[in-house]
Amino acid sequence: xxxxxxxDEKLALEYLENQxxxxxxxxxxxxxxxxxxxxxxxxxxKVDVLFLDIEMPRINGIEFAEKLLEDNPELQIVFVxxxxxxxxxxxxxxxxxxxxxxxxxxxxxxxxARLNSEITEHTKEMHDKIQIHLCYxxxxxxxxxxxxxxxxxYKAQQVFYxxxxxxxxxxxxxxxxEILWPYFELEKANAQLYTTxxxxxxxxxSLINNIKIVNIGEGYKIELKNVALDIEIFERFIEKNEPMNxxxxxxxxxxxxxxDGDYLQGFDYTWIDYEQTxxxxxxxxxxxxxxxxxxxxxxxxxxxKHAYDIYQRYPLEEEGYxxxxxxxxxxxxxxxxxxxxxxxKLMLEKELAVEPSFKIQHWYNDWIQNFNYxx
Numbered sequence: 345x346x347x348x349x350x351x352d353e354k355l356a357l358e359y360l361e362n363q364x365x366x367x368x369x370x371x372x373x374x375x376x377x378x379x380x381x382x383x384x385x386x387x388x389x390k391v392d393v394l395f396l397d398i399e400m401p402r403i404n405g406i407e408f409a410e411k412l413l414e415d416n417p418e419l420q421i422v423f424v425x426x427x428x429x430x431x432x433x434x435x436x437x438x439x440x441x442x443x444x445x446x447x448x449x450x451x452x453x454x455x456x457a458r459l460n461s462e463i464t465e466h467t468k469e470m471h472d473k474i475q476i477h478l479c480y481x482x483x484x485x486x487x488x489x490x491x492x493x494x495x496x497x498y499k500a501q502q503v504f505y506x507x508x509x510x511x512x513x514x515x516x517x518x519x520x521x522e523i524l525w526p527y528f529e530l531e532k533a534n535a536q537l538y539t540t541x542x543x544x545x546x547x548x549x550s551l552i553n554n555i556k557i558v559n560i561g562e563g564y565k566i567e568l569k570n571v572a573l574d575i576e577i578f579e580r581f582i583e584k585n586e587p588m589n590x591x592x593x594x595x596x597x598x599x600x601x602x603x604d605g606d607y608l609q610g611f612d613y614t615w616i617d618y619e620q621t622x623x624x625x626x627x628x629x630x631x632x633x634x635x636x637x638x639x640x641x642x643x644x645x646x647x648x649k650h651a652y653d654i655y656q657r658y659p660l661e662e663e664g665y666x667x668x669x670x671x672x673x674x675x676x677x678x679x680x681x682x683x684x685x686x687x688x689k690l691m692l693e694k695e696l697a698v699e700p701s702f703k704i705q706h707w708y709n710d711w712i713q714n715f716n717y718x719x
Contacts, residue, residue: 345392345459349375350382351424352400356445360395360424363447369456379408386416393459395443398425406538413545414559417552420459421542473570474554476508479623480605484551493547499524499536500543502613507544507557507566508573509608509615516563523615574602575623582630588637596634600650603627605657628654628663635667639674647671655684660695662688666704673711681711 347370351357357375364370373389376382379400386394394412398405409421423442441455475485482505484491495501502524507515517537524540525533541557541564548555556567581599586592607620631650638647651671655664665688672680685700685708692698699705 345369345420346371346373346390347393347395348373348382348385348391349395350377350379350400351375351395351397352377353397356397356424360447363449363452364395366449367452367456369460379403379405383408383412386412386419391416391419393420393422395422395424398423398442399427404535404538406535406542410538410542410545411559413542414557417545417549417556420462422455422459473572474551475572475574476568477574477602478505478508479574479603479607480609482608482611491551495547496543497540500540500547502611503540504544504548505608505611505613506615507564509619511566511568514560514563514565519563575607578602579626582626588633590641593634593637596630600627600630600634624658624661628658628661632663632667635671639671644671644675647674659691662692662701662704665691666707669704669708669711678715681708 347364349357349360349364349372351360354377357377361372361375364372370393373391374382374385376385379396382394385391394409396405396409405423409423412419413421421441424445424447425442426445441458443451443455474491477483477485484493495504503520506520506523517534520537521528521530521533525536528536545557548557554569554571556569558565558567578599581595586595588596603623603626607623608616631654635647635650638644638650648668648671651664651667653664654661655668658664665684668684669681672678672684685704688700688704692700700708
């Protein structure tokens, strides 16, 4: 493995070089006390591994590594530190590779095995279009296969989803700190941010041709290439406002399946509330139009399927109850109409201390009058 060593102490560099030579696994193409000298070599030549001291004068090793990875995403970095407590606290075991000074040969062999495994894994580039599912169970698919992503920390996973959430703009570092580490001192918060961004990039390394996090000024932006997002496909189709008919209903069925659950369902991030609500009402509105079309074409089974779905997924929303009432009215099932109206009344009274909306009350009163008249 072509390697570069960086440490501000010359004796530490010599010792590390000797230990690496003993493994017979490394080709050392440069060793530097100045990180910027190392960067110039890395930018011009193919380098597999960088051994980088964390604690150096006037530069933060993690921040420096993060900037290197932006332009050299395939580079493997092993952090070197003299502070065991700092290493464990900053990276948590196996979050990133690190070695403690003085570097023991036995420990170096383990790092070498891990590096060989990483380099082998990432030689396979992924050019195919991938899908990011943000609804129900968030996941990434290549074809029909889920791409396994092992997030080292909850914070790293949240940073990834937040950058996806804000994919059309630059996210300031201050913004990320305010969300993730609001009570940390600025210096400590910055260190945590650099470490977390490093972890995110490391996790996404096999998808580097599709998903890339770049530094822009004092912030980050996620760049997506050949990536399809479920919510974007859904919204683009809905924006077309295609007339619902026998030729387009199958398209509606296909896109509505993309939002078969809430946005980032199962996560308790405070910043998803607005988007969850917006997509929820867009989904309900679309399903209601489909239900109406199915009723008008006498496809009651399909109408009930979607009405029950709204009712079960969103028990605090009126629309599910109302669509069931209207559909059972078509089938002249008066018991079911009354059942769901009474359920709605009880739910609203218990949860919100309110009555059903005027629209629903007006519809129900008209239905009662017509029902009594016909019976």
